[in-house]
Amino acid sequence: MGRLVAAYGPEGALGQVRRGHLDPSFVEELSSGKGRTPDLARLLEGWHARLMAADPVTDLIEGHRLGARLIVPGDLEWPSQLDDLGSARPFGLWVHGNADLRFSCLRSVALVGSRAATPYGAHVAAEFGAGLSESGWTVISGGAYGIDTAAHRGALAGEAQTIAVLASGTDVAYPVANHHLFEAIRARGLIVSESPMGVRPTRPRFLVRNRIIAALSRGTVVVEAAVRSGALNTAGHAVALRRHLAAVPGPVTSENSVGCHRLIRRAEAVCVTSARDVIELVGAIGDDLAPEPRGPVLPRDALDEESRQVLEAVPSRAGAGPATIALDSGLDLATTLACLGALAAAGYVERTDSGWRAHRHPEVSNNRMTRTNGGDRGRPDPVRR
The missing domain is CATH 3.40.50.450 (Rossmann fold)
Structure with a gap:
């Protein structure tokens, strides 16, 4: 029916159904097309019956x-x-x-x-x-x-x-x-x-x-x-x-x-x-992008690379001296000392009688951990020594 309406318009298709006779050229087109040819006689009979009841x-x-x-x-x-x-x-x-x-x-x-x-x-x-x-x-x-x-x-x-x-x-x-x-x-x-x-x-x-x-x-x-x-x-x-x-x-x-x-x-x-x-x-390309899923952001994620190296080298139980920490972190002693000071101020490590050790429950305040300043926006204090 869709092809019949497309070929002859609604009025033309309706007229052919009322007459119970399809245009020969349309029948020939259907017969020459690909796929199975529909049973036109049965289709016309069904269409006519529905038309009479409409x-x-x-x-x-x-x-x-x-x-x-x-x-x-x-x-x-x-x-x-x-x-x-x-x-x-x-x-x-x-x-x-x-x-x-x-x-x-x-x-x-x-x-x-x-x-x-x-x-x-x-x-x-x-x-x-x-x-x-x-x-x-x-x-x-x-x-x-x-x-x-x-x-x-x-x-x-x-x-x-x-x-x-x-x-x-x-x-x-x-x-x-x-x-x-x-x-x-x-x-x-x-x-x-x-x-x-x-x-x-x-x-x-x-x-x-x-x-x-x-x-x-x-x-x-x-x-x-x-x-x-x-x-x-x-x-x-x-x-x-x-x-x-x-x-x-x-x-x-x-x-x-x-x-x-x-x-x-x-x-x-x-x-x-x-x-x-x-x-x-x-959606529109470039305008409806979904955010990439990310894991939880931890305070230590804001540290620079050197500070993270030093923090990883600080033991959590017994204390260690600056020279030992510098050796384990792979950094020179001056850089290690600077990082230890900044990490201590941020609450990541503490100094004990036996040396430096990681703080078990670091209390990190936003003001101490990050400062907004030009190109260093959101970076921790240890990067500015």
């Missing part, structure tokens, strides 16, 4: 009554990235909420995963959703149980919008338990669907809507996925659309993370462990 005027009236609006390609609110779907692009979308769909999707990330999420997966999805939202990124998901629900709830805790793409009409709460969640999303974001009001979800509709989740966002993150998870279907659409794809690693013993691990092992997805990692992946 009531578009009632759909529009009911949608307007419930607060939803229908947008189509060419409208100001239509996200242009959906055009990447080619002939699989939706013909229109029902949108329910106060946000603008096109604007909300300019900086957006899809978070998807298993419905039967583990506590670990739900926690990670909520953390990612909140982190992305606090950084101004819209979170897109499917409104289902598990990872989807956690991602939406996390996003609602932040500042940005969240978008739920449903496999049913925007007025149908599925799952029913998420009724209040959908109300919150309408108030802070958008509920989106290809289906008109009152349409119930089916398994094929869940798989079909996944292409929209992948196309609307800059990238997709699979938080948890078993081998046969529907989230992997969304991941496949993201790869086909040349969108960024990421996956969260989980316990190697968890069946719910097997799909994620396979994506990472095959180099189909980038391993991410935080919202900052995701933003660095999908």
